[in-house]
Amino acid sequence: MRRLRQWTRTAAAIAALAMPLAAQEMAEAPISYAPEVPAPIQRDQPATLRLNLETSEVQGLLMEGISEPTEYIFWTFNGRVPGPFVRVRQGDTLELHLSNPKNSSMSHNIDLHAVTGPGGGAAITLAQPGETKIARMKMLKAGLYVYHCAAPPVTDHIANGMYGLILVEPPQGLPKVDREYYVLQSEFYTKEELGFEGLTTYDREKASEEKPTYVVFNGRYGGLTEDRALKAKVGEKTRIFFGNAGPNLVSSFHVIGEIFDKVYAEGAIESQPLANVQTTLVPAGGAAVVEFALEVPGSYTLVDHSIFRIEKGAVGALQVEGEEAPEIYSAVK
Amino acid sequence: MAGFLFCCPALEASVELSSTTTSALYPADLGPVEIDVSGYPPEHQNTYREVFLKVFGFLRTTSRVINSPMVEFDPRLEEAERRLRPETLSDPRILVATRDGWKKKVEEIRRRPPCCGACPVLSLQEAKALWKFLVYDSLARKTGPHAETWSRHRMRLIELFRGRYPERFNELYAVPNKIKEEEK
Numbered sequence: 001m002r003r004l005r006q007w008t009r010t011a012a013a014i015a016a017l018a019m020p021l022a023a024q025e026m027a028e029a030p031i032s033y034a035p036e037v038p039a040p041i042q043r044d045q046p047a048t049l050r051l052n053l054e055t056s057e058v059q060g061l062l063m064e065g066i067s068e069p070t071e072y073i074f075w076t077f078n079g080r081v082p083g084p085f086v087r088v089r090q091g092d093t094l095e096l097h098l099s100n101p102k103n104s105s106m107s108h109n110i111d112l113h114a115v116t117g118p119g120g121g122a123a124i125t126l127a128q129p130g131e132t133k134i135a136r137m138k139m140l141k142a143g144l145y146v147y148h149c150a151a152p153p154v155t156d157h158i159a160n161g162m163y164g165l166i167l168v169e170p171p172q173g174l175p176k177v178d179r180e181y182y183v184l185q186s187e188f189y190t191k192e193e194l195g196f197e198g199l200t201t202y203d204r205e206k207a208s209e210e211k212p213t214y215v216v217f218n219g220r221y222g223g224l225t226e227d228r229a230l231k232a233k234v235g236e237k238t239r240i241f242f243g244n245a246g247p248n249l250v251s252s253f254h255v256i257g258e259i260f261d262k263v264y265a266e267g268a269i270e271s272q273p274l275a276n277v278q279t280t281l282v283p284a285g286g287a288a289v290v291e292f293a294l295e296v297p298g299s300y301t302l303v304d305h306s307i308f309r310i311e312k313g314a315v316g317a318l319q320v321e322g323e324e325a326p327e328i329y330s331a332v333k
Numbered sequence: 334m335a336g337f338l339f340c341c342p343a344l345e346a347s348v349e350l351s352s353t354t355t356s357a358l359y360p361a362d363l364g365p366v367e368i369d370v371s372g373y374p375p376e377h378q379n380t381y382r383e384v385f386l387k388v389f390g391f392l393r394t395t396s397r398v399i400n401s402p403m404v405e406f407d408p409r410l411e412e413a414e415r416r417l418r419p420e421t422l423s424d425p426r427i428l429v430a431t432r433d434g435w436k437k438k439v440e441e442i443r444r445r446p447p448c449c450g451a452c453p454v455l456s457l458q459e460a461k462a463l464w465k466f467l468v469y470d471s472l473a474r475k476t477g478p479h480a481e482t483w484s485r486h487r488m489r490l491i492e493l494f495r496g497r498y499p500e501r502f503n504e505l506y507a508v509p510n511k512i513k514e515e516e517k
Contacts, residue, residue: 064457066436066443066464195440226456301447315446 026050029094031084034218035230037180037241038087041169046091048136053077053084054099055108055127055149055162059199062188062214063221063313068197072188074219075149075160077110081219082184082245083147083164090142090168096135100127106151112137113145113285114166122150142170144267144287146243155247159189159207161219163245165287170270177291178236183224185253185282185304185314186245187212194221194312210248215304216313224302224316232294234322239291243267246284252305253288254279255318257298264289279305296329297322358501360494364400364486368470380466384459388442391453400490402428404471405435418480426506427487428475435467 029049030038058079063070077083088094094115100108107128111120115137118124127133148154149162165184189207190200194214206213217223224230232238244251262273263280267287274280282288297320304314324330357363370381389395402425406414411430414422421427442463443455455463475483495502 066440066457066461195444222457225454299447303446310446311444317447 026095028052030087032087032182033080033084034082035181035183035224035228037085037167037182040173040176041087041089043089044171046089046093048093048095049088050095050097051086052097052099053110054079054101055104056101057105061220062190062200062216063195065195065197070196070221071199072190073160073199073201075108075157075162077149077162077164081161081163082182082186082243083162085164085182085241086147086166088139088166088168090139090170092139092168094137094139096121096125096137097132098125098127098135099132100129102130104129108149108157108162109133109151110147111150111154112147112166114139114141114143114147114168116140119150120147126151139168142168142270144168144241144243144264144269144289146245146285146287148245148285155207156202156204158245158247159187159204160202161186163243165241165243167241174239174269175291177239179232180239180241181230182241182243183217183230183302183316184219184243184245185215185217185249185251186219187247187249188214188216190214207247212249212312214313215249215309217302217316221313223313229299229317229319230302232318232320234294234297234320234325237261237291237293238318239289241287241289242280242282243287244282244284248284249304249306249309250284251282251314252279253282253290254303254305255290255292256301256303257296258292258294258300260290260292262289262291294320294322296320296325357494357498359397359505360487360490361397361400361402362394363490363493363497364396366394366396366399368399368474370470373469373473376462377466377469380459380462381470384455384463385466387453388455388463398467400487401471402426402475402487403434403438404428404430404475405433405468406430406472408432410472414476414480418476421476421480421484426491427484435471436464439464439467 027047027049029051032038056076056079057073058076059071059073061069062072074081096110098110107126109122109126111122113120115121117137121135121137124135125133145166145168147164147166149157151157163186165182189203190213191203192200214221222228242253260277260280262275263277264271264273265280265288267289269289280288280290300318300320302316302318303310370378386395389398422430439460443460447454473479
């Protein structure tokens with residue numbers, strides 16, 4: 001009887017220990033979609049975070065047309081191009097759940113440049129149609145990193161839209177700013193000419209020759225113009241997390257009419273930033289963090305300063321509202 | 334076609350060097366820089382004032398567009414025009430018939446991105462309106478009952494151009510079809 005009571009107490013204790021663990025839901029990794037960025041992390045301890053990504057092929061808008069839109073079949077993470085912006089803290093462990101639905105026509109995986117280990121995760125996340133792969137990866141080093149699908153052929157998976165950014169904040173966080181934005185440059189290679197109205201299709205040969213039809217910000221021509229333009233106010237400090245998914249071109253990122261007060265080149269946010277930069281080079285598969293204060297209202301144009309690319313879509317707008325500053329900028333005659 | 338009957342700008346009285354043109358590259362540059370749109374439907378009048386003048390007035394003189402030989406036809410309309418006035422459509426100096434010439438032009442302008450924050454940028458809605466306006470306006474002034482007036486206007490511009498810019502004239506018209514590509 002005594003033994004039974006002891007056994008019961010032990011079982012109850014195990015159950016008490018196990019229940020919270022089973023019931024406790026792992027926190028979700030904060031994510032957002034371009035041009036939004038998740039709020040800065042407030043935690044002062046590392047955590048294990050779950051990141052759910054689902055791969056899918058989605059027919060979507062590549063460019064608005066005067067009579068019909070240009071559409072494209074994008075290969076995506078979570079149905080969007082670019083994929084989500086993921087924000088974690090150095091020391092966090094990311095538990096990635098990568099689901100590839102049954103109706104998928106190919107396998108997918110993920111290579112996060114933030115991850116240390118073979119393939120950056122690709123080697124342990126290859127999901128066949130109908131599979132979900134789960135992997136745990138510790139975020140050892142702070143920085144802004146690109147992630148992308150690396151299933152063979154990796155070229156096609158990147159060229160068709162499977163990429164995004166992950167920010168690993170240093171433990172002390174980043175300096176406070178007023179606004180943060182997520183901008184990602186990439187190319188699309190199509191058989192039909194730019195602006196073709198209807199469903200345009202992937203041209204592997206053009207991709208191989210590195211001759212893009214479209215060079216775009218945030219997954220589509222006009223991704224940062226009209227009602228999709230970035231917004232800010234005079235006096236605000238703005239930070240852009242800028243990534244370049246390629247697959248081929250190096251970006252010369254520039255904001256017309258602004259000077260970057262700080263540039264964390266290559267996404268190396270624990271390095272000393274460069275000061276007063278006009279244009280920053282961002283390699284394919286790389287990123288940069290730029291910060292600038294806004295002193296004069298008006299429209300500022302984001303470009304890849306390899307300037308002909310603006311006609312292929314590598315152009316966006318930052319609309320700044322506020323009081324004029326004639327002591328800084330004014331017409332005389 | 335009936336909708337085009339009420340507009341007949343006085344083009345023939347306006348063959349003067351455009352005030353904004355210092356040197357002309359095409360005969361069209363020598364023509365008027367404005368048109369009378371008072372007989373046009375209100376949406377086209379509005380597009381003319383708010384979009385057409387803003388865009389073309391900023392980029393260059395509006396005369397090249399106003400006096401361009403280009404028209405955008407649907408096949409049915411073109412066939413009717415050819416049947417009624419075969420002579421105007423057979424001369425590319427007078428009319429260049431296209432399926433989507435204005436649409437391509439507007440797309441081209443829309444793709445010209447802003448560089449300074451001051452130059453006009455076409456929104457999608459403005460681009461659509463501008464395209465519709467250009468199609469309507471060119472059909473209204475250049476075809477149907479106004480085809481003959483238009484033809485005389487174009488020939489006067491060309492003669493004027495020949496007198497003022499003989500070298501450029503030869504460059505343009507030495508190869509008969511060259512105007513098709515350039516003067517749009």
